[in-house]
Amino acid sequence: MIEIRLRHRQGNxxxxLDLQVEAAGITGLIGPSGAGKSTLFQCLAGHRKPAAGRITINGHVLFDSASRINLHPADRRVGVVFQEGLLFPHMSVRRNLGYGAPKGRDRFAAEVVDALDLGHLLDARPQRLxxxxxxxxxxxxxxxxxxxxLLLDxxxxxxxxxxxxxTMDLISRVQARTxxxxxxxxxxxEEIRALCSRVITLHRGTRTTATVESAPRPGLTRPQPAAQGLGYA
Amino acid sequence: MLSPMETEALMLSLRSSAAAVLWSLPLAVLAGWGLGRFRFPGHGVLNAVVHMPLVLPPVVLGYLLLVALGREGFIGAPLHALFGIRIAFTGTAVVIACAVVGFPLMVRAVRQSAEAIDPRYEQAARSLGASDLKVFLTVTLPLMAPGILAGITLAFARAVGEFGATITLAGNIPSRTQTLPLALYTVTQSPGGEDAAMRFCILSLALAGLALMASEAVSRRMQAEARA
Incomplete structure (x- = not known):
């Protein structure tokens, strides 16, 4: 379970936020520009410190202003994927993939490489991809x-x-596999509809709040594979 | 062929400039990175102090260094009294003068490259479990490499051409502190020294050209590696 209580001032x-979502499957986070999606992403990953609140994942406290806990991003076990990928440009794909790999988990790494069809790219530089x-x-x-x-921005x-x-199809498959x-x-x-089994919606106002729909909304279906919903075969 | 005076001045210039760059490089990288990436109380003051040698006349700089490092200086006196170390008018003084004048150039180049790094590379590395030190060594430093290389080249070139601070702090002692510019100055002060002066000019030009070509070659290689 991911529990987020968060108070953070951003400009005016x-x-x-006060929400709880199950830590399973793919959860969508949607909202208009400026609603705080990126702020929430940064607060979860530990790249930004909220003014107040408490964030836990499966009971693991990442941030708690009352007890002054603010874990370093390295200790949070929260992965991030940015819009542009941002692979380290001075490393090969293989070295990029091995950067945070725990020791002795080569089989899992190989499975992920296989699931995302990266085997033939391991020795390439990111600039070539x-x-x-x-x-x-x-x-x-x-x-x-x-x-x-894993947070995907x-x-x-x-x-x-x-x-x-x-890519969305592969995200859906690799989530199911791992x-x-x-x-x-x-x-x-449409991306959220195609991929996610529950949705957090941020409502922008002078006070941004959130609602969570733990069951798919009417019209929200989760096709298997996701690409079917997008007309991709 | 080079005369003994030319060889000595050339070797002393190369040794002193290389030593100046090597000794000041770690501090310049930290200063450039710190100034480029963080805002802290005293940021402006530190920035001004670091860049001061760029705007101060080199002779003023040399004199201030002499006041600090001379036998009666507030650093030089205790060094001499406690350890018998003398800095002024030695080869060490040449290195220090070269390091001080080249330092702001190195910091500027590193700072610009540090500011150009997308901080999300470092955020991604931290979220992959890397400590701040590991992020700095494996992500930040390699991404700053082009700026560090540019800084090394600029500081080395500036050090090879250093005159005012060197002659004030280290004097002009043949074989000990007489670098290329000082040797050139010496022969221009001697009657009939025009030919020797021209030889020193050509030597200086050749050295500068070689340094620029080496820097260009390394820079191209880094770009090719980045593209590969």
Whole structure:
């Protein structure tokens, strides 16, 4: 279970969240621009310290302003994938994937590489990869570190429609294969609809609040594979 | 062929400039990174102090160093009294003068490259379980490498051409502190020294050209590796 109580002022807006979501499958996080999606992403990952609140994942306290706990991102077991992938440009794909890999987990790493179809790219430099390949490698790098939760920040928004569908399909498959809970941030409802089994919606106002739908909304279905919902075969 | 005076001045210049760059490099990298990536109380003051040698006349700089490091200086006196170490008018003084004038150039280049790094690379590395030290060594430092290389080149070139601070702090002692510019200055002060002066000029030009070519070659290699 992911529990988030958060109060954080952002300019003239107050982000005031109190939500609980199951740490399983793919959870969507959606909301209009400026609603605080990125702030929530950063607070969960430990890249930004909220003014007050408490964040726990499966009972593991990441942040608690009352008891002054604010874990370093390295100790949070929260993986991140940014919109542009951001593979380390001075390392090969293989070294990127091994950066956070726990020792003795080569089989798991090989499975992720296989699931994301990266075997033929391991010795390439990130600059040589296409946008979709870079994004798959970034997802693999984060998954191989075996996080408790993986945050994906608009991971397909920079890809063209065909590549977007294929990458979303692979995200759905690799989530099912590894079982790593994911939070998928997007401003595109169709992506959320195609991928996620529950949705956190941020409502923007002078005070940003959130609602969680633990069951799919009417019209929200989770196709298997996800690409079917996008017309990708 | 080079005369003994030319060889000595050339070797002393190369040794002193290389030593100056090597000794000041770690501090310059830390200062450039710190100034480029963090805002802290005293940031502006530190920035001004680091860049002071760029705007101060080199002779002023040399004199201030002499006041600090001379036998009666507030650093030089205890060093001499406690350890018998003398800095002023020695080879060490040449290295210090070269290091001080080259330092801000190195810091500026490193700072610019540090500011250009997308902080999310470091955030990604931390979220992969890396400590801050590991992130710095394995992500930040390699991403700053082009700036560090540019800084090394600039500081080395500046050190090879250093005159005012060196002659004030280290004097102009043949075989000990007489670098290329000082040797050139010496022969220009001697009657009939025009030919020797021209030879020193050509030597200096050749050295500068070689340094630029080496820097260009390393830079190209790094770019090729990044593309590979």
């Amino acid at each position: 807006f107050l982000i005031d 296409s946008g979709g390949e870079r994004q798959r490698a970034a997802i693999a790098r984060a998954l191989i570190a075996e996080p408790d939760v 608009e991971p397909v928004s920079a890809l063209d429609p065909g590549l977007k569908a294929r 079982g790593t809970p994911m939070i998928y941030i997007s401003h595109a409802p």
